[in-house]
Amino acid sequence: MSSHRVSVIDLFSIGIGPSSSHTVGPMRASAAFVEKLGQLPAEVHVELRGSLAATGVGHGTDRAVLLGLVGYTPLTTDQSVEPVPGDPIPAKGTISGPDGTVDYELAFNPKPVAEHPNCLIFDAWDARGTRLASRTEYYSVGGGFIMDRAAMQEAAGEGASSGIAAATALAEAEEKHTDSQPDGLHSFNSSADLLAVCDRTGLTIAEVIAHNENITHGATVYTAHLDSVWSAMQECVKNGISTEGTLPGGLNVRRRAPRMYALLTSEQKRHNSEGLDAMEWVNLYALAVNEENAAHGRVVTAPTNGAAGIIPAVMHYCRDFTTDFSPERAREFLLTAGAIGAIIKTNASISGAEVGCQGEVGSASAMAAAGMCAILGGTPAQVENAAEIALEHNLGLTCDPVGGLVQVPCIERNAIGAVKAINAARLAKWGDGTNIVTLDDAIETMAATGRDMMTKYKETSVGGLAVQLGFPVSITEC
Numbered sequence: 029m030s031s032h033r034v035s036v037i038d039l040f041s042i043g044i045g046p047s048s049s050h051t052v053g054p055m056r057a058s059a060a061f062v063e064k065l066g067q068l069p070a071e072v073h074v075e076l077r078g079s080l081a082a083t084g085v086g087h088g089t090d091r092a093v094l095l096g097l098v099g100y101t102p103l104t105t106d107q108s109v110e111p112v113p114g115d116p117i118p119a120k121g122t123i124s125g126p127d128g129t130v131d132y133e134l135a136f137n138p139k140p141v142a143e144h145p146n147c148l149i150f151d152a153w154d155a156r157g158t159r160l161a162s163r164t165e166y167y168s169v170g171g172g173f174i175m176d177r178a179a180m181q182e183a184a185g186e187g188a189s190s191g192i193a194a195a196t197a198l199a200e201a202e203e204k205h206t207d208s209q210p211d212g213l214h215s216f217n218s219s220a221d222l223l224a225v226c227d228r229t230g231l232t233i234a235e236v237i238a239h240n241e242n243i244t245h246g247a248t249v250y251t252a253h254l255d256s257v258w259s260a261m262q263e264c265v266k267n268g269i270s271t272e273g274t275l276p277g278g279l280n281v282r283r284r285a286p287r288m289y290a291l292l293t294s295e296q297k298r299h300n301s302e303g304l305d306a307m308e309w310v311n312l313y314a315l316a317v318n319e320e321n322a323a324h325g326r327v328v329t330a331p332t333n334g335a336a337g338i339i340p341a342v343m344h345y346c347r348d349f350t351t352d353f354s355p356e357r358a359r360e361f362l363l364t365a366g367a368i369g370a371i372i373k374t375n376a377s378i379s380g381a382e383v384g385c386q387g388e389v390g391s392a393s394a395m396a397a398a399g400m401c402a403i404l405g406g407t408p409a410q411v412e413n414a415a416e417i418a419l420e421h422n423l424g425l426t427c428d429p430v431g432g433l434v435q436v437p438c439i440e441r442n443a444i445g446a447v448k449a450i451n452a453a454r455l456a457k458w459g460d461g462t463n464i465v466t467l468d469d470a471i472e473t474m475a476a477t478g479r480d481m482m483t484k485y486k487e488t489s490v491g492g493l494a495v496q497l498g499f500p501v502s503i504t505e506c
Contacts (some may be wrong), residue, residue: 031217031374036241036366037250039373040257041172041329043102045321046434048333049146049379050080050087050487053168055105058096060174061150061164062127069152069160071131072097077147078140079381080168082488086277086432088324090117090134093148097132098125102172106326113324114276138488143180144169145381145486170379170387171331210243219371219412219467226408233398233408234363241363251359258358260328261317261340267325268316275322277433283323285316306349307447313341314443322435331369331378334385334427334434335392337442339365342396342449346403353403361399368398368415368467375468376475380427381487383478385438389445390422390474394467396449401456409461416467417452423470424477426485428492437493 043052054076062068074093076084084090091111100109104126111117120133141147146168152160165177175183214229214236216222225236241250269289275281292308317337321327330339343361347353369378372391377383394415401414422445430436484491 030215031222031367031370034366034370034373035244035250036237036363037245037253038173039171039329039331039366039369040254040362041102042257042260042326043172043329043333044092044105045088045324045327045333045336047087047089048172048329048331048336049168049170049381050084050089051092051324052102052172052329052333053146053170053174054080054089054148055092055096055100055102056172057148057166057168057174058093058150059099059101060176061152061161061166062097064164064176065152065160067154067160068098068128069130070155071133071153073133073135073151075135075137075149077137077149078145079487080146080148081136081138082490083429083432084136085117086429086489087434088113091115093134094123094130094132095125097130098123099127100125107324140483141165143167143177143184144175145483146170146379168379170377170382171373172329172333173373212243213240217371217374219368219415219471222367222371223408223412232360232364232402233367233411234360234402237363237367238359254359254362255355257328257330257362258343258355260326261330261343264320264325264327264336265313265316265340265344268320269312271320271323275319275433275435276324277322277431277435279431279433279435281322281435281439283319285312285319288312288315306345307450309348310341310345310446310450311443313344314338314446315439317341318434318439318442322433322439330365331373331391331395332380332388334380334438335388335442335445337439338389338392338445338449339396339399341442341446342400342453345446345450346400350404357403361403364402364411365395365399368395371467372419372471372474375471377478383474384425384481384486385427385441386419386422386425386474387478388427389441390419390425392442393422393445393449393452394419394470396446397452397456400450400453404453404457406453406457407461410456410459412467413459413461413463414453414456416463416465416470417455418449419467419470419474420465421448421452423474424481426481426492427487428485428494429487429489430494430497432489432494436497 144167314337397414397418
């Protein structure tokens with residue numbers, strides 16, 4: 029898809045943890061499957077393939093799939109909905125929800141399909157045993173986005189063998205059908221295109237995106253959405269710093285944000301930006317969000333759940349340690365960050381199962397760096413440079429969650445990614461916007477690195493730290 033067609037409304041969505049691709053996407057896929065059937069089936073068989081099978085239980089994929097079948101959505105599900113997070117879910121059983129009751133059977137097959145490492149295959153029957161659907165495939169392609177088989181085939185065309193190839197092919201196809209686009213949109217598919225638009229129009233990156241969103245959705249709709257996103261981020265931080273206990277999943281990871289908050293407030297370090305004191309608050313904000321995410325709480329997908337803490341942490345830093353952080357500044361931050369996220373999603377991937385954590389934490393860090401640079405008064409060229417610096421220094425980052433949980437090393441990794449983003453924004457602001465390596469170069473390199481990366485380092489929990497710490501998942505390398 030063309031990057032200007034990836035709306036900030038879709039890129040920043042409010043939902044549940046712990047994973048956009050392994051929780052939010054599968055829940056949406058189940059709901060889409062039932063909607064396509066036109067009726068609630070009596071019995072459903074769901075086969076989880078690839079990474080969804082390898083780390084699905086730790087990510088709550090099984091729970092998400094079942095709840096999505098019976099009418100729950102990421103916006104209407106919380107930790108109290110049964111089965112509650114952490115409860116064992118049998119392979120066969122019955123699930124009930126707002127839309128009714130369904131008999132189900134779950135199967136976990138770690139062998140990935142050719143089209144994408146995150147695949148769900150549905151079969152369904154009515155109450156008389158008549159088959160309603162056979163081997164219907166959906167793919168969770170990162171950030172909560174889903175595609176059915178027809179859309180994936182249309183995107184990939186003949187011979188494409190990955191989600192990256194599919195996205196590239198779809199972008200090329202859409203460029204040939206510009207007559208279907210709303211009139212007046214500023215079209216771009218790369219950061220070079222976006223900078224050219226800024227040069228031609230005299231607009232900032234945020235103003236370019238605001239123009240497109242206004243045409244596509246209307247000013248009232250998109251500004252209300254951005255305001256709700258920023259509000260949800262702040263609420264998530266508040267919940268994270270006020271909730272103690274141990275995270276679900278079996279690793280017995282204790283929440284650190286409440287104790288850290290108590291220590292920081294007792295030492296009266298708030299609003300003290302001397303030295304590295306401000307970084308303590310950045311660490312706190314990131315930990316608070318990702319501990320909420322790991323507990324299956326309400327978070328903003330930004331652009332994924334595994335990296336959900338980075339943009340909120342940097343926005344809170346801007347609120348507390350820069351001047352004039354108004355609601356308008358928050359929108360400018362998110363619009364700018366959204367532009368970078370759209371370009372990355374179009375030309376590479378934001379899925380840890382496809383390109384490793386460089387696609388999640390790397391993308392979020394680049395987006396946050398761009399947003400911060402923009403509200404500090406950076407030019408479009410400086411903003412592009414900030415995103416490039418942040419992404420460049422996350423290249424090659426693997427996705428190796430211990431025990432298949434979005435906890436170790438994911439929670440701390442968000443804190444590190446947020447600090448990188450702040451430093452990248454400041455480095456870029458000191459420069460004049462020129463760079464040897466462009467953001468497009470870094471994105472292309474990330475995609476190539478993801479293709480070359482061994483599967484065991486891409487959200488399967490059979491490589492890296494997951495193995496070193498003795499929590500491997502049995503899966504055949506392919």
